[in-house]
Amino acid sequence: MQINTFADAAPLAGLTFSMVLADDCHLTLLLTEVKDMGPGHDYPGKIRTPFALSFQGTRNRYCPQGLYTLTHPEVGAVELFLVPLAFDKDTVDYFYHALFN
Numbered sequence: 115m116q117i118n119t120f121a122d123a124a125p126l127a128g129l130t131f132s133m134v135l136a137d138d139c140h141l142t143l144l145l146t147e148v149k150d151m152g153p154g155h156d157y158p159g160k161i162r163t164p165f166a167l168s169f170q171g172t173r174n175r176y177c178p179q180g181l182y183t184l185t186h187p188e189v190g191a192v193e194l195f196l197v198p199l200a201f202d203k204d205t206v207d208y209f210y211h212a213l214f215n
Contacts, residue, residue, distance in 0.1 A: 115190045117214070120165040123148045131169070131184035131192075133177075141177065143169040143184060143210065151213075164215050169196070171208040176201075 117123045127148045133141045151164035171177070179197040196210040 115192050117167075117192055117194075119162050120148065120150050123165060123167060123214075126186075126189065129186055129189065131186050131189075133182050133184050135175075135177065139175070141175055142172045144172065146170050146209075162214065164213070166214070167194070167212040168199070169210040169212075171210065176208055177210070 115122075117126075126145055129145050131143045131145065133143055135141060145167060147166075147168040149166045149168070151166055153163055176198065177196065179195070181193060181195050183191050183193050185191045194212045196212055198208055199211040200209040201207070202209070
């Protein structure tokens with residue numbers, strides 16, 4: 115599946131994705147928010163309004179920023195550049211962010 119616009123991503127909020135790491139370990143990520151970032155700046159070649167995806171990791175496992183393949187049984191596979199955003203010391207969850215300009 116391609117996520118190119120806010121309209122593509124919005125229906126995916128609340129879904130749980132699986133991310134396979136280099137060591138064949140699977141990490142579960144919950145898509146907690148799909149946020150419209152407003153109109154942004156106009157520039158030549160602009161193809162979309164910026165939006166962001168926020169994920170909550172469900173295991174005590176940190177992943178550095180990078181390109182990852184996330185899969186969902188109904189959605190299929192999607193490649194995203196994820197950036198670690200925060201850590202919740204009480205739940206031991208990491209939070210990740212993907213931004214589309």
